[in-house]
Amino acid sequence: MNLTSFIVMDVLERALEMERSGVDVVHMEVGEPDFTVAPKVKERAAEALMEGLNKYSPSYGIPELREAIACFYRKRYGVDLNPERIFITPGSSPALMAAIRMLAEDYGERIAFTDPGYPCYKNMVRFFGLKEVSVKVFEDTGFEPRPDQIRDADVLIINSPANPTGSVLSLAELEEIVEVARDRNLGIISDEIYQGIEYEEKAHSILEVYDRAVVINGFSKFFAATGWRLGWIIVPEDKIRLFQCIAQNLFICAPTPLQYAAVECFTEESLKVYRSYVEEYRRRRDYLIPALKDLGFGVNYTPQGAFYVFARVDAFTNDSFSFAMEALEKAKVAITPGKDFGENLTHLYVRFSYATSLEDIRKAVKRLREWLSTT
Ligand SMILES: Cc1ncc(COP(=O)(O)O)c(C=O)c1O
Structure with missing residues (x-):
């Protein structure tokens, strides 16, 4: 099977190995909040365990959580959702996989996603033997896909705010994409896992403009609970029963005590x-x-959401993979080479995650400065 490694995990594993041999490494590679869950959430998790809530939940999740999410969509996006369209999943990743397979069945096998983009999309598409359609995006147009780029696809995965670029699609841009979807009978999966982490304008859910999209979200990013493995998927009304069968067979259910929390x-x-x-x-x-700009990195697009900076390294090299590996070995700063996110000019970029303390970020900048001054 033609899967590639998730390079950020390779970098993390090497960094952990260095730490085990006593080296202090600053972690700016993984996209994992350094915060803990909110205090009341933590308390409820402890209580739920003590109450012995250790049984399977319904495959679609506990009703209280589906209702809380529906209410959140009403308040945040002005979208009225039947809670039965919301399924609680063990992280958003399995939801994403199920969505890709489900929509490929309905719309066709050509699955489009941006390059650069989240690496697992490509590998999930390959895992199912489907066809990748690469949508090249560039910093001078805010790393946003243009509607004419998606005409060859059957299913489009959008991700706003985006990993690794921090790009956010406006409502008008979402509407343009939806127009193509309607015209061409294109399936849409909207990965909204970074919603809530936005700095200029509020990120919009595709559901505000298109009821037939499948939405992926979860508790890993805004809610700072990567290790809880809790996500959700919102499916169109006519897919409720099918998704229930998928959830029953593939996941059984998401972790019950954490759903209560x-x-x-x-x-x-x-x-x-x-x-x-x-x-x-x-x-x-x-x-x-x-x-970063002061150090010589190129940051020509200011990320509007998520917690990443996708920075150019062409002032130093045209091989960002070796650059990131050397930054780890020599400066003891772990960053992710652009290659993890695709092929489109990614040899010129690295991704910095700032989901780590300001103190550590300052330390990383100092170390990079020292290292770069010697190269
Ligand atoms: C764009 C994107 N989608 C999905 C995920 C997976 O999230 P989860 O922890 O909910 O499986 C990630 C994790 O980094 C991500 O960056």
């Missing part, structure tokens, strides 16, 4: 905590970008 994520008290994390990400972004 996740209900607490949507209270005003917890949301306030999560919004304060976004303000901290903003402070880090606003420190990191000028600092």
Whole structure:
């Protein structure tokens, strides 16, 4: 099977090996919040375990959580959702896989996603033996796909805010994509896992303009719970029964005690905590970008969401893979080479994750400065 490694995990594994031999490494490779879940969420998780809520839940998730999510969509996006369209999944990754397979069945096997883009899309498409359609995006157009690029596809995966670029699609841009989808009978999967982490304008859900899209989201990013393995998928009304069968057979259910705890994520008290994390990400972004430019990196697009800077390294090299490996070995700063995210000019980019403390980010900048001054 023609799968590629998830390079960021290779970098992380090497960094952990270095740490085990006593080397201090600054982690700016993984996309994992350094914050913990909000206090009430943590308390409810402990209680749920103590209450012995250790049985399977329904395959679609506990009703309380589906309702809390439906209510969140009403308040945040003005979208009225039948909670039965929402399925709680063990992380968003399995939901994504199921969505790709489900839509390929209906719309066809050519699955499009941006290059650069989230690496697992490509590998999931390959895993199912489907065909990749690469949609090349560029920094001078905000790393956004143009509607004319998706005409050859059967299914399009969009990701706003995007990994690795931090690009955010406006409502008008979503509408343009939807127009093509309607015209050409194109299936749409909207991976909205970074929603809530946005700095200029609010990121929109595709559901505001297109009810037939399949939406993927979860608790890993805004809700800072990567290890909980909890996500959700929203499917069109006519796919409810099919997705129930998929969930029953492929996942059985998501972790039950954590589903009870996740209900607490949507209270005003917890949301306030999560919004304060976004303000901290903003402070880090606003420190990191000028600092990187000062070091000689090219940051020609300011990320509008997520917690990544996709920075150019052409002032130093045209091989960002070796550059990232050397940054790890010599400067002890772990970053992800652009190659992880595709083929389109990615040899000229590296990704910095600022989901790590400002103190560590400052340390990384200092180390990079010292290393670059000797090369
Ligand atoms: C764009 C994107 N989608 C999905 C995921 C997977 O998230 P989860 O932890 O919910 O499986 C990630 C994780 O980094 C991501 O960046």
